[in-house]
Amino acid sequence: MKLKVDIRRRAGTFYLDVAFSVEKTLTAIFGPSGSGKTTILNCITGVIRPCDGEISIDGNPLYSSRDRINLPPENRHIGYVFQEGLLFPHLTVEKNIFYGFRQEDEARCHIAPQAVIDVLEIKSLLGKKPGRLSGGEQQRVAIARALLSHPQLLIFDEPVSALDWALKSRFLRYLKRIKEEFRVPILYVTHALSEIMNLADEVIVVKDGRVLATGGVSSLFHYPHIFPIIESEGLENVLTLKVLLHNKERGVTELELGNQRLLVPLSGAEIGSSVSVIVRAQDVIVSHEKPRGLSARNILEGVVGDVSIAGSKAVLSVDLGGRMIVEITPEALRELGINVGEKYFFIIKANSIRVC
Amino acid sequence: MLSPEEISAIYISMKVAVCSTLLILPPAIFISWVLAKSSIRGKSFIETLVNMPLALAPVVSGFFLLILISRTGVVGRILYEDLGIELTFTWYAAVLASAVIAFPLLVRVARVAMEEVDPKLENAARTLGASPWRVFYTVTLPLSIRGVIAGSILAFTRSLGEFGATIMLAGNIPGKTQTIPLAVFNCVQTGHEDEGLRLVFIATILAFSALFAAQSISSRTTH
Numbered sequence: 001m002k003l004k005v006d007i008r009r010r011a012g013t014f015y016l017d018v019a020f021s022v023e024k025t026l027t028a029i030f031g032p033s034g035s036g037k038t039t040i041l042n043c044i045t046g047v048i049r050p051c052d053g054e055i056s057i058d059g060n061p062l063y064s065s066r067d068r069i070n071l072p073p074e075n076r077h078i079g080y081v082f083q084e085g086l087l088f089p090h091l092t093v094e095k096n097i098f099y100g101f102r103q104e105d106e107a108r109c110h111i112a113p114q115a116v117i118d119v120l121e122i123k124s125l126l127g128k129k130p131g132r133l134s135g136g137e138q139q140r141v142a143i144a145r146a147l148l149s150h151p152q153l154l155i156f157d158e159p160v161s162a163l164d165w166a167l168k169s170r171f172l173r174y175l176k177r178i179k180e181e182f183r184v185p186i187l188y189v190t191h192a193l194s195e196i197m198n199l200a201d202e203v204i205v206v207k208d209g210r211v212l213a214t215g216g217v218s219s220l221f222h223y224p225h226i227f228p229i230i231e232s233e234g235l236e237n238v239l240t241l242k243v244l245l246h247n248k249e250r251g252v253t254e255l256e257l258g259n260q261r262l263l264v265p266l267s268g269a270e271i272g273s274s275v276s277v278i279v280r281a282q283d284v285i286v287s288h289e290k291p292r293g294l295s296a297r298n299i300l301e302g303v304v305g306d307v308s309i310a311g312s313k314a315v316l317s318v319d320l321g322g323r324m325i326v327e328i329t330p331e332a333l334r335e336l337g338i339n340v341g342e343k344y345f346f347i348i349k350a351n352s353i354r355v356c
Numbered sequence: 357m358l359s360p361e362e363i364s365a366i367y368i369s370m371k372v373a374v375c376s377t378l379l380i381l382p383p384a385i386f387i388s389w390v391l392a393k394s395s396i397r398g399k400s401f402i403e404t405l406v407n408m409p410l411a412l413a414p415v416v417s418g419f420f421l422l423i424l425i426s427r428t429g430v431v432g433r434i435l436y437e438d439l440g441i442e443l444t445f446t447w448y449a450a451v452l453a454s455a456v457i458a459f460p461l462l463v464r465v466a467r468v469a470m471e472e473v474d475p476k477l478e479n480a481a482r483t484l485g486a487s488p489w490r491v492f493y494t495v496t497l498p499l500s501i502r503g504v505i506a507g508s509i510l511a512f513t514r515s516l517g518e519f520g521a522t523i524m525l526a527g528n529i530p531g532k533t534q535t536i537p538l539a540v541f542n543c544v545q546t547g548h549e550d551e552g553l554r555l556v557f558i559a560t561i562l563a564f565s566a567l568f569a570a571q572s573i574s575s576r577t578t579h
Contacts, residue, residue: 047479073482080483086476090498099494100484149484 001185003153007043007053007063016040016050016209022153022187024201026179029189031206032229037189040206041157044187045080046073057152079151079184083158085138087130093141094126100149111182116144119177136167140174147182154178156188160195168195169276169356173240175199176274193217194236194278198323205229218306218317218325227310235281235315237324243269252297252350258321263297264353278354281315281327285347288336297350303343307333320346362555364531365539372447372522372535373515376454377462377508384462384511385504389492391463392470393478407460414457418524421453425525450526450533454515462504462511465574469503470496506574513566516559 006019016036029037042048043063044055052065061069062076079100087096101113117123120140130138139159146154156175160168176199179186190196193203197217205212205226213223220226241255246266253269255262255277262277269275290299302324306317314333316326326346338344358366390396391403409417425432425443435441443449473496481491497504519537526533528542536559543552 045479045483047482072488073479074485074487076483077485078483080480082476082480084476086474086480088477088481088495099481100486102485145484 001152002058003044003185003187004054004056005040005044007040007050007055009039009043009048009050011039014039014209018206018209018211020204020211020214022185022202022204024185025183026186026188026196026199026201028193028196028200028203029187029206030193030196030203030230031191031212033191035191035207036209037191037206038157039209041080041155041187041189044076044153045078045155046071046076077150077152079146079149079154081139081142081146081154081156081159083161085130085135085142087133087138087141087145089130091129092126093122093128093130093133096130096141097122097126097144097148099145102150105150111147111150111184113148115181116147119181120144120174135163136170139163139171143174143178147178147184151184154184154186156186158190159188161191165276165278165354166356169238169240169278172196172199172238172276173274176240193220193230194238197237197325198239217323221306221308221310221315221317221325224310227308227313227315235325235327237279237281239277239279239322239324240274241277241322242274243267243271245271253355257300260300260321262300262348262353263350264355265350267355269355276356278356279324279348280352281325283348283352284324284326286316286326286328286332286336286338287345287347290345291347294347295349296347298346298348298353300346300348301343302346304338304340307338307340309333318344318346358554359551361530361534362539362551365534365536365555366558368447368450368531368533369516369535369537372450372454372518373512375451376458376515377512379451380455380459380462380511381504381508384459384507385466385497388463388466388470388504389496392467393475393496406463409457410460414453414518414520414522415524417456418453418521421456421521421525425449425452444525445527445529445533447526447533450518450522450535453521453525454518457518457521458511458514461514462507465507465510466500466504469500469507469574472503473499502573506570509566509570509573513563513570516562516566 003022009016016039018040031037043050049070050063054061055063061067062071063069120143122140122144125133125137125141160171163171172195188196200217203217203220204214205220207229213220213226220230241257241262244254244256246253251266252263253267255264264277267275300320302318302320304316305319308315309330314328314330318324318326387406391399423429427436427442478491478495481495517537522535523538528534528538536555540552540555543549
């Protein structure tokens with residue numbers, strides 16, 4: 001699937017002028033509030049109309065000002081998971097999720113209702129009305145509804161911005177499963193990069209109606225003008241990891257991080273299940289040698305994949321068996337002589353890690 | 357207890373009110389939808405036109421209708437000369453008169469109910485592949501159905517009480533076009549106030565129960 005967007009739209013004093021293409025499995029559109037993200041989505045889904053330009057999927061135009069094409073939303077086959085869920089309040093969950101379902105599309109798209117219901121764990125909700133569901137449940141139903149309309153592209157508009165971290169991390173686990181099990185390209189819009197950093201294959205940074213940069217997550221730190229936008233949200237690593245064991249005596253839970261183990265404060269999560277952990281980039285210490293006699297529980301090995309300096313901060317992108325962003329001072333970077341591609345030790349206190 | 361004439365007035369009133377409400381329901385729902393959801397130009401013109409019967413004296417509206425459908429009227433002539441149908445002074449004319457007077461009441465209530473349906477829900481339905489027509493009957497109408505019902509009851513009540521346009525268009529023929537209000541008018545004219553009182557009582561009960569029903573339907577929450 002290749003989505004091409006090249007549009008301009010004026011609304012009042014706001015002028016949108018963006019061009020980008022989406023080819024990866026999960027692409028994030030990232031930008032501060034009011035940067036035009038939702039406007040872009042509405043143009044892609046056909047809810048609103050750009051002033052001019054072109055939008056196409058695999059060469060088939062959805063909108064083209066030159067050829068005077070503007071497909072109505074119902075002919076675009078784009079699943080849109082809205083910020084507010086927007087379930088039909090008068091229909092049961094079951095009727096909601098089958099609202100856009102067409103039998104004839106099922107074989108072509110390999111998205112079976114049963115698989116969707118299983119992955120999103122909504123079987124017990126099918127008979128209920130949306131008004132009786134919690135926020136997280138409503139959202140899962142909204143995703144199921146969008147998936148079952150067999151879209152060629154699935155769009156999420158700030159799906160977790162209204163949720164607390166526990167629900168957020170739960171959602172991200174579902175998102176990960178959707179990404180793995182259903183081969184639907186996903187466009188994920190957010191103003192908080194950290195939530196999607198480890199799932200996104202590519203990020204498009206938008207600000208004031210313009211595309212500032214496109215690329216992999218770590219490459220974004222090279223743009224000095226983008227760094228403040230990312231940083232204003234706080235640099236956090238959100239990882240979804242499997243629970244290996246609980247060690248009650250030591251008071252820690254061990255999580256699988258590639259072929260290493262990440263120790264976090266004892267959690268109640270089931271062994272074998274996945275949890276989300278949040279590690280602030282500034283809470284990680286870098287060392288040349290393996291330190292001894294430390295109170296910190298995690299001494300991990302990792303290869304530095306990327307280094308960039310932005311203002312008073314140096315940002316390292318590290319592979320620890322999962323991608324992590326580490327923030328140190330430029331002075332520390334110089335003193336340690338950190339080189340890309342080399343192995344270092346990374347120290348994280350178990351207590352500084354939040355588990356959801 | 358009730359004279360045959362009174363019973364027939366009640367029967368005609370009910371018949372006329374039910375028929376006129378059913379007659380205006382489809383066009384009123386359509387106009388409500390146009391006013392609430394479409395982005396066509398000239399909406400305020402349509403709205404003003406729809407509301408005219410509220411502002412005009414019913415006698416005046418009745419007069420317009422008479423010009424239109426009497427044997428020499430624009431539409432009436434065609435009906436009479438080509439099809440041999442004459443509407444004036446039949447109960448059909450009473451239905452037509454009530455329909456025109458009650459139409460704006462139904463539209464006002466139904467339109468507000470449709471406006472309250474979140475356009476984002478309708479857009480969500482569109483992105484799921486629903487045509488505008490399917491969105492209308494699976495989302496917009498079910499979510500505004502209380503308003504449509506409440507508006508219909510209001511229109512029904514207004515039809516029951518219709519006097520001015522009806523007397524212009526259908527006359528006041530006992531057993532044929534004489535509804536409750538017309539019968540009451542007759543009683544007073546001929547000095548039989550005590551007989552009129554019974555009908556007044558019945559009309560009041562009918563109106564109160566219908567309005568009460570409309571009120572409780574529209575004040576209940578949708579979900």
